[in-house]
Amino acid sequence: MTTVFDTNVQTLEEQIRSVLQNQPDIPLDQIFKQAHPADIADVLERLSAKQIWKLFLKLELDQGAAVLHELGREATRRIFREMTDEDIAPYLNAMPMDEVADILGHDVPWRQETLLAAMRPAEAREVRDLIGYPPDSAGRLMTEKFVRLPRQMRVEEVLDYLRQVDSEVETLTDLYILDDNGTLLGIVSLREIITASDQRIHVQDIMATDLITVTPETDQEDAALLVARYDFLALPVVSEAGRLLGIITVDDIIDVLTYEDTEDIMRYAAVGDSGMMDQPYFTIPIWRFVKARIGWLLILFLGQTLTGSVLRTFATELETIVTLSFFIPLLIGTGGNTGAQIVSTVIRGVALRHIQLRDTLKVMARELLSGLLLGGILGAVGIVYALVWGQVDFRFALVVGLTVLVVCTWSNAVGAVIPLIARRLNIDPAVVSAPMISTVVDASGLLIYMLIAKTLLIAI
Amino acid sequence: MTTVFDTNVQTLEEQIRSVLQNQPDIPLDQIFKQAHPADIADVLERLSAKQIWKLFLKLELDQGAAVLHELGREATRRIFREMTDEDIAPYLNAMPMDEVADILGHDVPWRQETLLAAMRPAEAREVRDLIGYPPDSAGRLMTEKFVRLPRQMRVEEVLDYLRQVDSEVETLTDLYILDDNGTLLGIVSLREIITASDQRIHVQDIMATDLITVTPETDQEDAALLVARYDFLALPVVSEAGRLLGIITVDDIIDVLTYEDTEDIMRYAAVGDSGMMDQPYFTIPIWRFVKARIGWLLILFLGQTLTGSVLRTFATELETIVTLSFFIPLLIGTGGNTGAQIVSTVIRGVALRHIQLRDTLKVMARELLSGLLLGGILGAVGIVYALVWGQVDFRFALVVGLTVLVVCTWSNAVGAVIPLIARRLNIDPAVVSAPMISTVVDASGLLIYMLIAKTLLIAI
Incomplete structure (x- = not known):
């Protein structure tokens, strides 16, 4: 490689x-x-x-x-x-x-x-x-150095005009037609200039006017998605009043896409200061890297202490049937894995705009069903495993199987919905991390396990 | 939003x-x-x-x-x-x-x-x-429709030539100079043609010849990284013998980057058939989605059963001190979180080429140190938590603190090195998922916990 x-x-x-x-x-x-x-x-x-x-x-x-x-x-x-x-x-x-x-x-x-x-x-x-x-x-990314053409310029005059353009102008591919106030009227490509059959007409007669533009305040990620979606080589940035302030070129957009993806992946793994992680790995001092990570680790640690509280509540049961504790990591681990899968699916779907806010209920219905199917298969495996390896009786195996079923369904639904709730609250869904879902699922999964165990094994 | x-x-x-x-x-x-x-x-x-x-x-x-x-x-x-x-x-x-x-x-x-x-x-x-x-x-992405110029064409002739070019040619921005056998000799940009001070010289006199090219067999991700790195608008694809077979345009490259990032994120979350996940969420039938996920969930489930084996080995200890089991989810959860953070960092570093294979030892040294620092802080918190909430004696609290320290360091090192080992074996490091690291860390973390507990609490 x-x-x-x-x-x-x-x-x-x-x-x-x-x-x-x-x-x-x-x-x-x-x-x-x-x-x-x-x-x-x-x-x-x-x-x-x-x-x-x-x-x-x-x-x-x-x-x-x-x-x-x-x-x-x-x-x-x-x-x-x-x-x-x-x-x-x-x-x-x-x-x-x-x-x-x-x-x-x-x-x-x-x-x-x-x-x-x-x-x-x-x-x-x-x-x-x-x-x-x-x-x-978007404002931060734009360059003011682009080609401005007056609307009355004739096509045949454009090439001569381009010969005098500042060498710092980044692209000649798209040319921008402005009025006297600097308002963007239309765009014409250099290709259209060259291939125009009538070289005497004005540029305003061949320019495209149904333009997609952004304002300088537009989030850079949204600007990048527009370019990716519509296959632009440059994106005009205009003021509220329509003045062309600058353009964003595709090379900057590629950098944004890479940066945003890095940020998403790092957030998904619960690394703080995720923007910094765009820097080359070896140039980040170790103490800064530790600082970026310790915050979430501490929060998650405190969240995880809930699991201890749940278990202590069921101390008697655990003391009576020590076998119960053997299955703890397996059951909550499976819930965490299911949650990790779905949370990344939903976060990516939102990032690519395949999932909209108004789809929340549809997503939940789908993922309840998915969770039931996954939980059903894994639960059946769980029963066999408990019987064969755990050498428990059928009633105990049923506890294991049922817990897998319920925990999978639950964590699948939770993992699908939490990113969408985050988005509804205007929080980037990517801050919902896999470890966060694991932590939520661990404590609630234990509660589910212990309640099922208590109900089914009550006779003992 | x-x-x-x-x-x-x-x-x-x-x-x-x-x-x-x-x-x-x-x-x-x-x-x-x-x-x-x-x-x-x-x-x-x-x-x-x-x-x-x-x-x-x-x-x-x-x-x-x-x-x-x-x-x-x-x-x-x-x-x-x-x-x-x-x-x-x-x-x-x-x-x-x-x-x-x-x-x-x-x-x-x-x-x-x-x-x-x-x-x-x-x-x-x-x-x-x-x-x-x-x-x-790269071969799959290229278009054969690009502008071919003979080396002897004069600059002043190029514009006329471009007027006759097939409208299906995707870009006029870069023009390719070929010899009679179709071998790529150089590239000249349309901008250079327009601004050339001497319009009578041949295109071969102004063409760039230090070209970066790929072969049709080049992995599309590598082609995309080249374009992202060197800010190209198109990348030439040449045969072993140097014949220009086609070009890849930047809009296709953006699609590849998006596709590859989706694939990486899905793999990192242990979703199989990760390429499919590029399809819009709602168009994927539920059964296909379940199929894409169940494979890894089953493998991880079986991996997780190791935790049961570890715990059963220490059944006597768990029976004697039931409090031990209260800390199980917290301890292995913290190990899993630490592992999830580092594995994403290393995978992203490899994807962006910030980490090379030859850096394996340097990465390991760095992450052993990071793990010790993180483990030290979390371990101290763990001791306080065990004393205050757990109401255990100091010796028991020390077991908790020491386990956190060792498990963090261990999972940090394991999470950092496994993706690099995968790459050395020519496996895409992105197949190493966070759930996979969790599963590895869960079983080994329990072993660490139980061994420390047995050693320090042996008197009981």
């Missing part, structure tokens, strides 16, 4: 390490010249603070800016720590401004003002605008 | 349902004209088999093809069931061939041959080529 870029990065790392040991096979500038910024960033992430900075300074300005774009938070901080604001500013001026906003807003917020003061005024102003939008919003 | 397209889809569904009830506010053709294929598909998914087909036939050919492109497996099957091969073929001819290959290969494999026979020969041949590549490979 070694891929093209595993090899790229590994070769590059070996080359760079040989430079650091003063035994270079290839001179450093040549190594850098042949390497992609994303690969260089990957290697830098794996080096010590001092080495990162030393190597970073050897990069030419443009490549340095591109590498900075790719680096994670910790590595960026390490480099910035060694440099003055005036040293850093030229790199920032050369980067896409949405990326600069991300660095100043998230990575080194304490140097935001002094760095902005050191940047070129026009760039600094753009960054200030972007930082003004909420975190994780 | 209602987004643009939640509203779009809901309005569209209401409009379409009013048509189905013969009380349309707006005629159907007008509804369809204003709607995006992805939205129409979403509404169709929610209707009955008969309604889907009836409505589908009302779509114009091109829009029907676009809707078919967006539909999930079940809905596609429902429509096809009602139509002859000859009725379906025109829609297939109008679709991108990678999508047709997907439908014929995955959705209705039993009609593959007859449908191919009904299609136009050129299209059928292309589909046959694509189906020949392994499932989930």
Whole structure:
């Protein structure tokens, strides 16, 4: 399972390490010249603070800016720590401004003002605008550098116009037609310009006007889903009044999708500060990682103590029939596994918009049925297991089988409904984690087990 | 949390349902004209088999093809069931061939041959080529319709050439320069063509030649990671000999990323047939969903029975000190939670290529330390809890605290290393699920608990 870029990065790392040991096979500038910024960033992430900075300074300005774009938070901080604001500013001026906003807003917020003061005024102003939008919003991701066409421009004039466009404009694929106030009127693709049969007509005569747009306050995840759904290469961001403020390009959208999926998976595993987990694993200091995890572990620990309370209530039963305790981990474990399966299914269904809020009852009905079917099969296996391995009598085996049936159905319903309730309360359903469902199911599952046992084995 | 397209889809569904009830506010053709294929598909998914087909036939050919492109497996099957091969073929001819290959290969494999026979020969041949590549490979995703330029073409000639290009060519953004044998020599962007200062030079003089390519056999996930990493809009697929076979466009890559993330999350939750889970939730028949889940649940159930064996071995101790059993769910639950956290972290780190195979020992060292820190904190809480709530003596509380410490460290190390071992064995690490780690940790955690208890409480 070694891929093209595993090899790229590994070769590059070996080359760079040989430079650091003063035994270079290839001179450093040549190594850098042949390497992609994303690969260089990957290697830098794996080096010590001092080495990162030393190597970073050897990069030419443009490549340095591109590498900075790719680096994670910790590595960026390490480099910035060694440099003055005036040293850093030229790199920032050369980067896409949405990326600069991300660095100043998230990575080194304490140097935001002094760095902005050191940047070129026009760039600094753009960054200030972007930082003004909420975190994780579409506004934070957009670039102001796109192609604006006046509505009266003739198709034949467009290509000449494009030749003079700023080289920092990220894409020429979609061209935006604005009125004098900057209101977005329509979009025309470069392809339509080239293939238009009549080159004398105005761009407004061939532009598309049924546009899908977002506002700067739109959540970045929703913006990403729009792009994924409608196969856009760029998404326009407009103000309430319809002014085109910027566009979000598809490469940023892919980053958002990756980030959001990481966040969802980490939350699902009950890791706090899940956004941080997007940083490369080895660059996260151990204490920060422990801090991100301990919160949920403590909450879950306290939740789990309920199981102790349930069991103590039934101390007499457990003392009388010690065999009861042998089945405890099996029964609650099976409930937890069933719950883990369904909670991820529902969370994913919500994330992909296959499940809507109004479907709550339909989901519950479906999952009650699923739970009964799964519980029925597992319960039958449970009875056989209790009889054969547990060497218990049939009445006891029935307790085991019935508990599996009820616990599976219960945990399947709970696991399906809790994420939807979370969403109804405007909480991201992904904060409902598998361990959380396990904890809920453990305590309630024990209660179910003990009550069934007490009812059926009461004669003893 | 209602987004643009939640509203779009809901309005569209209401409009379409009013048509189905013969009380349309707006005629159907007008509804369809204003709607995006992805939205129409979403509404169709929610209707009955008969309604889907009836409505589908009302779509114009091109829009029907676009809707078919967006539909999930079940809905596609429902429509096809009602139509002859000859009725379906025109829609297939109008679709991108990678999508047709997907439908014929995955959705209705039993009609593959007859449908191919009904299609136009050129299209059928292309589909046959694509189906020949392994499932989930780059070859399956590519389109043969891209712009080929001869190396000697002058820059000024390119625009005229593009005007004659087949309208089915998906992108004009990247143009591919081939030699007479079809070998890929370089890539030039349309932007470079337009902004080239000298319009008389040959395209081979401005083309980029340090290309990143994949072969048709490359795993689709690796292809997607390349595009995400290097911000491509299209990725060339070449044969071993260097012939350009096709390109993969970024919209297909986004679909792959979404599919792979769904698969990873489902596997992590121990749901089998995880690829199927990409289908819209409500279109998956309940029995199929139960089938996808029962396999792992049974395996885990059998794995869990180990816990019973461990406990039975210590029957005397449990009988003597019934209080021991009160702490069982808490102790193994905490181990399971710790394991769930770390296994997702490592799986995600591997998926994003932040963790390489050669890092196994480094990961283990880090996670032993993390586990000790987490276990230390939780263990201290455990001692207090046992003393205060459990009202046990200090020696017993020490058993609880020590068990938490050891179980956390153990499950953290196990959860970190097992995915890496899986990868070393060329198994996708994502098949290592949280429930699997829980099950491993449950049985071994009980053993740890009982051994510590026996050692420290031996006097009794």
